[in-house]
Amino acid sequence: MDINSQNIEEIVRQVLEGMKSPAGAAAPAKASGPVPKTAKVAVLTALEKFEIKEYPMPEVGDDDILVKVEGCGVCGTDAHEFKRDPFSLIPVVLGHEGTGEIVKMGKNVKKDSAGKPLAVGDKIVTSVIFGPNPDIEMFDMNKQNVGGADVYGLLPDDDVHLNGWFADYILVRKGSSVFNVSDLDLDSRILIEPCAVLIHAVERAKTTGILRFNSRVVVQGCGPIGLICIAVLRTMGVENIVAVDGEEKRLAFAKEMGACATVNFKDYKGIEALTDGVKAAFGGYLADFAFQCTGSPVAHANIYKFIRNGGGLCELGFFVNGGDATINPHFDICSKEITTVGSWVYTLRDYATTFDFLKRAKGIGLPMSKLITHRYPLEEINDALVTNLKMEGLKIAIVNK
Numbered sequence: 401m402d403i404n405s406q407n408i409e410e411i412v413r414q415v416l417e418g419m420k421s422p423a424g425a426a427a428p429a430k431a432s433g434p435v436p437k438t439a440k441v442a443v444l445t446a447l448e449k450f451e452i453k454e455y456p457m458p459e460v461g462d463d464d465i466l467v468k469v470e471g472c473g474v475c476g477t478d479a480h481e482f483k484r485d486p487f488s489l490i491p492v493v494l495g496h497e498g499t500g501e502i503v504k505m506g507k508n509v510k511k512d513s514a515g516k517p518l519a520v521g522d523k524i525v526t527s528v529i530f531g532p533n534p535d536i537e538m539f540d541m542n543k544q545n546v547g548g549a550d551v552y553g554l555l556p557d558d559d560v561h562l563n564g565w566f567a568d569y570i571l572v573r574k575g576s577s578v579f580n581v582s583d584l585d586l587d588s589r590i591l592i593e594p595c596a597v598l599i600h601a602v603e604r605a606k607t608t609g610i611l612r613f614n615s616r617v618v619v620q621g622c623g624p625i626g627l628i629c630i631a632v633l634r635t636m637g638v639e640n641i642v643a644v645d646g647e648e649k650r651l652a653f654a655k656e657m658g659a660c661a662t663v664n665f666k667d668y669k670g671i672e673a674l675t676d677g678v679k680a681a682f683g684g685y686l687a688d689f690a691f692q693c694t695g696s697p698v699a700h701a702n703i704y705k706f707i708r709n710g711g712g713l714c715e716l717g718f719f720v721n722g723g724d725a726t727i728n729p730h731f732d733i734c735s736k737e738i739t740t741v742g743s744w745v746y747t748l749r750d751y752a753t754t755f756d757f758l759k760r761a762k763g764i765g766l767p768m769s770k771l772i773t774h775r776y777p778l779e780e781i782n783d784a785l786v787t788n789l790k791m792e793g794l795k796i797a798i799v800n801k
């Protein structure tokens with residue numbers, strides 16, 4: 401859980417790995433040691449109760465990939481499952497923001513979903529699983545988001561059991577989208593899934609034609625989603641960013657991530673005063689574009705006031721039904737001619753774009769790793785979920801030794 405020693409370990413490991421293969425020689429792909437006979441899996445067996453179970457290591461079929469899990473982010477979806485089981489999945493192995501190293505693969509596996517070669521020792525992430533549903537098999541990679549498709553970490557239990565990333569091994573089976581991300585560090589790989597959500601949101605925002613290089617942009621909500629939103633905007637060259645939240649700690653982080661000014665809504669009484677606060681932060685102007693990154697209906701209703709006539713809005717905060725918002729269609733949308741887009745998860749294309757975003761974010765010095773505020777070993781997964789539910793940190797991750 402000590403962030404610094406974690407990073408140093410990672411750097412040392414990478415340096416040692418680099419030394420193993422002499423320069424110029426084609427290093428043969430190697431297994432990272434013998435594969436144990438059993439795998440450890442965190443099974444959610446009841447509400448708010450994970451149990452670590454051991455299952456025999458499955459056979460690796462001709463189209464399968466056996467992956468040693470290195471880490472997996474805890475998502476809001478995991479927290480909902482843990483608390484209420486809304487998808488009726490119990491018993492289930494959760495964890496869909498995972499990454500790890502290939503330790504064994506079937507003879508038919510040659511390339512990842514982007515056409516990159518795959519070998520034992522490569523680091524990978526997975527995205528959707530193409531099932532027997534023809535709609536999902538045929539969906540347009542560029543246009544249709546992957547909402548509703550199967551992913552590891554939200555599958556019903558079966559005889560293999562290695563179905564989610566909260567485990568020390570996972571069996572990736574035929575029909576899964578897999579990406580070789582060996583050129584990204586562990587923290588970046590753990591952040592891929594939530595970052596893809598923002599790559600998609602910004603792509604959606606761009607379709608309005610309003611979000612431009614020099615736009616004034618409001619980002620409302622400075623949880624992981626809002627903070628990553630700021631990071632994506634910064635890598636695109638957008639610098640006029642005002643972050644709105646109710647917590648000073650999060651606003652301070654928003655500044656570190658590149659927001660030029662922040663507004664704490666708790667400092668203002670009423671929406672008119674708050675709007676004046678946002679306007680002042682832009683030097684007397686309303687925003688050209690706004691990203692709504694909270695799950696609060698009141699926040700949704702408020703955000704229209706921050707946008708200039710002819711401006712745009714991307715709403716991406718409602719991962720679950722947070723209830724109805726009351727807006728005034730005449731004042732908020734029609735008379736101002738606001739162009740609104742909604743955004744939901746990502747397309748497979750956005751997923752691949754995210755790898756480049758993460759490299760760029762690191763390149764311009766954005767503190768992406770600081771988004772991961774808590775790291776727990778698999779054995780302490782119950783504590784990890786409780787920490788997530790308490791909303792104490794930003795990104796909580798399970799990190800295996």
Ligand SMILES: [Zn+2]
Nearest residue numbers: 475476477593
């Ligand atoms: Zn997620």
